Amino acid sequence: MRSPQVDRAPREIIATPVVKWVGGKTKLLPELLARMPKTFGRYYEPFIGGAAMFFKLAPERAVIADVNPDLVSLYQSIARDPNAVIKKLAHHREEHDETHYYATREKWNQSHMQWSAAERAATFIYLNKTCFNGLWRVNRSGGFNVPIGRYTDPPICVPDALRAASKVLARADIRHADYATAIDDAKPGDFLYFDPPYDPINATSSFTSYTVGDFGTDEQKALAATAKQLIDRGCKVMLSNNDTPLVRSLYKGLKMDKVKCSRAINSNAAKRGEIDELVITGGY
Numbered sequence: 001m002r003s004p005q006v007d008r009a010p011r012e013i014i015a016t017p018v019v020k021w022v023g024g025k026t027k028l029l030p031e032l033l034a035r036m037p038k039t040f041g042r043y044y045e046p047f048i049g050g051a052a053m054f055f056k057l058a059p060e061r062a063v064i065a066d067v068n069p070d071l072v073s074l075y076q077s078i079a080r081d082p083n084a085v086i087k088k089l090a091h092h093r094e095e096h097d098e099t100h101y102y103a104t105r106e107k108w109n110q111s112h113m114q115w116s117a118a119e120r121a122a123t124f125i126y127l128n129k130t131c132f133n134g135l136w137r138v139n140r141s142g143g144f145n146v147p148i149g150r151y152t153d154p155p156i157c158v159p160d161a162l163r164a165a166s167k168v169l170a171r172a173d174i175r176h177a178d179y180a181t182a183i184d185d186a187k188p189g190d191f192l193y194f195d196p197p198y199d200p201i202n203a204t205s206s207f208t209s210y211t212v213g214d215f216g217t218d219e220q221k222a223l224a225a226t227a228k229q230l231i232d233r234g235c236k237v238m239l240s241n242n243d244t245p246l247v248r249s250l251y252k253g254l255k256m257d258k259v260k261c262s263r264a265i266n267s268n269a270a271k272r273g274e275i276d277e278l279v280i281t282g283g284y
């Protein structure tokens with residue numbers, strides 16, 4: 001007797017971050033997932049960075065945002081035309097060596113704003129995957145200045161992973177915006193996860209000279225006010241930050257759980273290790 005034919009869905013590749021990002025949340029994911037609301041409307045993540053949480057949730061309806069124009073453009077490109085990005089990345093994979101890395105870094109700094117979106121996205125991924133520590137860092141004038149990393153076989157072009165990421169990104173509204181603007185249209189029942197640049201653990205009391213674009217004490221205060229307004233509006237809010245006196249005072253009244261997180265990327269090797277973070281929730 002012939003066994004009945006079973007319709008099997010092709011094995012779906014799960015989307016994961018396409019770039020390494022400082023403050024990436026992959027390690028904290030279990031703690032975040034355990035504290036999510038059971039149900040919600042639209043998912044908002046306005047400090048998207050490496051998007052670890054977003055890819056894990058793969059929400060049907062989402063708004064993601066960041067102030068980094070190259071990062072936002074990267075996600076928009078992958079959403080729109082992953083094959084164009086894959087084609088350009090395959091070229092980088094073939095050419096990859098020290099000479100190609102530094103020549104590409106130089107070209108990026110001179111003219112990337114004039115390139116096609118796919119070219120920019122592919123070069124961003126290439127430099128991110130091959131640079132030292134996967135640390136995307138720009139200097140004060142916006143130039144990317146990280147040296148080549150020591151990898152034997154960096155995963156420069158992984159087409160299936162990019163196509164999986166594309167499917168999830170294509171369902172999202174991807175905004176190049178400050179977080180406060182990006183969340184403007186959040187409605188009651190929507191869930192917003194905020195993962196801002198963290199309040200520094202070792203800040204001295206005189207830490208007040210912030211350069212343009214920095215996220216300092218005033219910005220932490222404004223974010224806390226925004227979070228409370230959203231909760232008053234009926235939204236469900238989750239935030240992560242360092243466990244510091246400032247953060248504890250700003251979110252007094254909301255639920256705060258201390259969690260341990262091992263940081264993979266820290267410019268000071270001595271500071272690598274376990275750090276206390278807070279996961280803050282409200283509105284549910």
Ligand SMILES: C[S@@+](CC[C@H](N)C(=O)[O-])C[C@H]1O[C@@H](n2cnc3c(N)ncnc32)[C@H](O)[C@@H]1O
Pocket residue numbers: 021022023024025026046047048049050051052053065066067068177178179180195196197198215
């Ligand atoms: C801690 S990272 C987010 C990490 C991310 N959750 C992950 O898993 O990789 C913070 C991000 O916030 C972005 N950012 C900084 N200031 C911002 C602002 N005012 N509005 C929106 N995004 C901002 C930075 O460009 C950075 O990508």
